[in-house]
Amino acid sequence: MSDPLVLADIVMSYPDGPSRRVVLDHLDLRLGAGELVVISGESGTGKSTLLTVAGLLRRPDEGEVTVAGTRASGLSERKRTALRRAHIAFVYQSANLLPSLTATEQLQLVGHIRGERVSSTRDRARRLLGDLGLGDRLDQLPHQLSGGERQRVGIGRALMASPDVLIADEPTASLDPRLATSVIDLLADAARDRGIATLVVAHDDGYRRRADRHLHLDAGKLTEVSVAD
Amino acid sequence: MTVFLALRDLRRGIRRFVLLGIVVALVALLSTVLSGLASGLVTDGISGLRALPLEHLAFQDGADATFSRSTLRGDAVEAFTAVDGVEATPIGATFVNATSPDGGPSIDIALFGVASDTFLVADDDAAAALDDGEPGLVLDAEMAEDGVEVGDRYVMGGSGVELPVVAFTDIGSYGHAPIAFVPLETWQQVQYGADVDDRFSAVALRGASKADLQRAAGDDIEVLTRTEAYAGSPGYTAETTTMTLIRGFLLVISALVVGAFFTVLTVQRTRQIGLLKAMGAGNGYVARDAVGQMTILVALATGVGVAVGIGIVGALAGTDAPVELDPPSVATVAVLLVASGVIGSLVAIRRITQVEPAIALGVEP
Numbered sequence: 001m002s003d004p005l006v007l008a009d010i011v012m013s014y015p016d017g018p019s020r021r022v023v024l025d026h027l028d029l030r031l032g033a034g035e036l037v038v039i040s041g042e043s044g045t046g047k048s049t050l051l052t053v054a055g056l057l058r059r060p061d062e063g064e065v066t067v068a069g070t071r072a073s074g075l076s077e078r079k080r081t082a083l084r085r086a087h088i089a090f091v092y093q094s095a096n097l098l099p100s101l102t103a104t105e106q107l108q109l110v111g112h113i114r115g116e117r118v119s120s121t122r123d124r125a126r127r128l129l130g131d132l133g134l135g136d137r138l139d140q141l142p143h144q145l146s147g148g149e150r151q152r153v154g155i156g157r158a159l160m161a162s163p164d165v166l167i168a169d170e171p172t173a174s175l176d177p178r179l180a181t182s183v184i185d186l187l188a189d190a191a192r193d194r195g196i197a198t199l200v201v202a203h204d205d206g207y208r209r210r211a212d213r214h215l216h217l218d219a220g221k222l223t224e225v226s227v228a229d
Numbered sequence: 230m231t232v233f234l235a236l237r238d239l240r241r242g243i244r245r246f247v248l249l250g251i252v253v254a255l256v257a258l259l260s261t262v263l264s265g266l267a268s269g270l271v272t273d274g275i276s277g278l279r280a281l282p283l284e285h286l287a288f289q290d291g292a293d294a295t296f297s298r299s300t301l302r303g304d305a306v307e308a309f310t311a312v313d314g315v316e317a318t319p320i321g322a323t324f325v326n327a328t329s330p331d332g333g334p335s336i337d338i339a340l341f342g343v344a345s346d347t348f349l350v351a352d353d354d355a356a357a358a359l360d361d362g363e364p365g366l367v368l369d370a371e372m373a374e375d376g377v378e379v380g381d382r383y384v385m386g387g388s389g390v391e392l393p394v395v396a397f398t399d400i401g402s403y404g405h406a407p408i409a410f411v412p413l414e415t416w417q418q419v420q421y422g423a424d425v426d427d428r429f430s431a432v433a434l435r436g437a438s439k440a441d442l443q444r445a446a447g448d449d450i451e452v453l454t455r456t457e458a459y460a461g462s463p464g465y466t467a468e469t470t471t472m473t474l475i476r477g478f479l480l481v482i483s484a485l486v487v488g489a490f491f492t493v494l495t496v497q498r499t500r501q502i503g504l505l506k507a508m509g510a511g512n513g514y515v516a517r518d519a520v521g522q523m524t525i526l527v528a529l530a531t532g533v534g535v536a537v538g539i540g541i542v543g544a545l546a547g548t549d550a551p552v553e554l555d556p557p558s559v560a561t562v563a564v565l566l567v568a569s570g571v572i573g574s575l576v577a578i579r580r581i582t583q584v585e586p587a588i589a590l591g592v593e594p
């Protein structure tokens with residue numbers, strides 16, 4: 001079986017005055033099922049750009065992204081969207097919940113986008129939120145939830161998609177250390193238990209104890225950091 | 230349900246939509262009242278013509294459906310009656326200021342001269358009153374409510390002919406003046422004095438198609454349908470054109486307001502749209518949700534505005550204001566308003582399609 005996420009020879013650059021600044025320079029990355037990989041790096045080194053490329057949100061200038069065995073470079077935008085919908089989910093720094101949806105509805109929206117009947121997704125959404133310790137917060141709106149609860153709903157929303165690839169952009173950056181640890185554990189457990197290839201950008205050292213690999217992004221290249229460091 | 234997010238957004242964030250809802254409701258209210266006014270004016274202008282049991286009217290060619298510009302003679306009627314199944318009867322029409330000889334208030338009337346045995350006078354009592362004894366006026370029943378009584382006498386302006394009121398019946402009005410039937414000979418006396426020469430204004434017809442009637446009429450006579458003849462009523466075209474223009478402008482304003490509001494809303498929701506796209510929603514999904522939201526909002530606001538407008542028209546109907554509730558017109562206004570709102574919301578679709586999903590990760594294009 002092919003790896004859920006493969007980035008091969010990726011080049012990505014942005015206009016920088018009269019020239020272009022290369023942020024991803026012939027970068028390679030491969031994530032296996034259930035593997036948790038943490039990316040660190042200084043601000044502005046292209047971590048978010050890497051996530052947008054890996055998550056099929058942007059096309060690289062060069063190189064190939066393969067998701068669940070499907071090469072994305074030759075696909076139309078519509079087919080890339082369908083590939084993303086079927087295999088990729090995101091967890092954001094600030095949860096990014098929709099203000100008018102309850103916790104349960106945040107998860108149901110995922111099913112609705114996939115064409116599932118709203119009524120058929122309700123039980124699964126509530127069960128998933130219960131597993132995340134939110135059984136008594138199912139009908140709360142985002143403004144009625146704490147920061148940690150919001151982030152757990154965000155993780156639930158990502159898991160609702162049953163993704164092969166989960167991409168998380170500093171999901172613990174706005175949480176206190178105790179909540180950050182619980183969110184890290186949630187993500188790591190989800191990756192292992194559900195076989196999800198999980199790519200996390202984080203500055204938080206807490207990931208190191210749960211990560212399978214720790215990579216550092218600098219000058220457009222990824223270098224391996226020992227998880228024991 | 231294709232508008233999962235839109236419905237909840239409306240329900241739980243209704244305050245954001247109140248301003249637009251009020252504006253659309255006010256436009257709907259104004260459109261409904263104007264529709265009532267337009268229907269009322271039309272009724273005031275041509276209700277008599279609309280109520281006459283005729284199918285076509287024949288005028289002198291070039292008269293543009295205007296009775297005062299048309300003069301026909303008896304041979305015109307004979308040309309039509311020669312066609313199988315056709316009923317034809319002369320009709321004379323003039324606007325007259327009728328004054329009371331004993332100093333009472335004068336009245337403006339549309340004096341319609343008709344033959345007493347004609348199909349035009351459907352009310353038997355009115356027909357009998359026209360036929361019996363001294364020639365007199367059969368007035369629209371509305372005049373009785375204004376204090377005119379049977380037996381009152383009026384002098385027809387310009388001719389000096391004095392006529393009594395002999396009966397009332399529901400005739401309606403023409404050119405915003407109540408219609409008064411008189412025997413055709415009396416009308417000719419009022420209109421032409423001693424020099425009648427078998428003249429009248431037009432021929433009322435039924436029983437054949439317009440094409441057959443026109444063929445029988447020849448080139449000097451123009452056959453019009455009843456609806457086409459409305460245009461000859463004084464002020465009718467100007468009034469209906471003005472009202473149509475105002476309602477058209479309101480539709481355009483409504484579309485512009487909805488479009489502007491929706492564009493601002495789309496800009497405010499750029500990150501949310503990016504998030505939906507990152508979750509795998511296509512442009513079609515996001516656009517359907519957004520346009521669906523506007524459709525629901527505009528439909529609700531229009532419903533409220535139309536309901537209040539109907540209430541106002543109903544209240545005005547009891548006054549002298551020429552208003553009338555015409556359900557098909559009101560329904561048309563409502564449907565057009567919703568349609569214009571949807572069209573207005575389409576201007577933001579392009580903006581929706583241009584939002585990049587990468588914005589969900591905070592990466593600007």
